[in-house]
Amino acid sequence: MKKQDYIKWDEYFMGIALLSTERSKDPSTSVGACIVSEDNKILSVGYNGMPIGCSDDDYPWDREGNGLDTKYFYVCHAELNAILNYTGTHMKGAKIYTTLFPCNECTKAIIQKGITEIIYMCDKYADTESVIAAKRMLDSSGVKYRQYHPIGKDIVISL
Ligand SMILES: O=c1[nH]c(=O)n([C@H]2C[C@H](O)[C@@H](COP(=O)(O)O)O2)cc1CO
Ligand SMILES: [Zn+2]
Numbered sequence: 348m349k350k351q352d353y354i355k356w357d358e359y360f361m362g363i364a365l366l367s368t369e370r371s372k373d374p375s376t377s378v379g380a381c382i383v384s385e386d387n388k389i390l391s392v393g394y395n396g397m398p399i400g401c402s403d404d405d406y407p408w409d410r411e412g413n414g415l416d417t418k419y420f421y422v423c424h425a426e427l428n429a430i431l432n433y434t435g436t437h438m439k440g441a442k443i444y445t446t447l448f449p450c451n452e453c454t455k456a457i458i459q460k461g462i463t464e465i466i467y468m469c470d471k472y473a474d475t476e477s478v479i480a481a482k483r484m485l486d487s488s489g490v491k492y493r494q495y496h497p498i499g500k501d502i503v504i505s506l
Pocket of ligand 1: 373375376377378394395396410418422423424425426447448449450453472
């Protein structure tokens with residue numbers, strides 16, 4: 348008889364998004380994303396980080412202060428990185444697993460690439476205009492979104 352305690356697709360891909368957060372240098376919010384084709388092949392992954400050439404040590408990670416001294420102008424979001432990291436030709440009908448609900452800017456990119464479903468874990472910025480705008484665009488364009496509900500399984504990876 349086959350092994351019974353295998354993880355389902357949702358756990359597998361959200362698990363990869365969660366592992367990707369471990370690469371983030373953001374001290375307050377680490378985000379990970381994993382893009383998957385219609386037939387469950389991984390197309391790309393990403394996490395929030397500074398653009399190539401912009402040193403993690405030279406750029407700010409602060410949330411507050413003068414705009415130019417905060418991370419917000421510089422950091423590239425996990426979902427956008429996952430889209431930009433993709434080297435293939437198309438991602439129509441793909442799904443994106445993300446640990447945080449996408450902002451309005453990432454949402455535009457998600458829609459324009461033809462991604463048709465977002466599976467997110469946390470929606471802690473649901474009340475912000477960015478996420479309200481994101482959901483408005485997703486509803487208009489018919490992109491589905493649903494929350495991932497953890498199954499309570501712990502997987503320890505010894506590195
Ligand atoms: O969808 C997202 N994806 C994403 O990667 N981020 C990143 C940008 C920042 O590095 C961090 C948010 O930081 P903070 O929670 O401290 O405001 O998460 C933020 C959002 C906002 O929804
Ligand atoms: Zn974003």
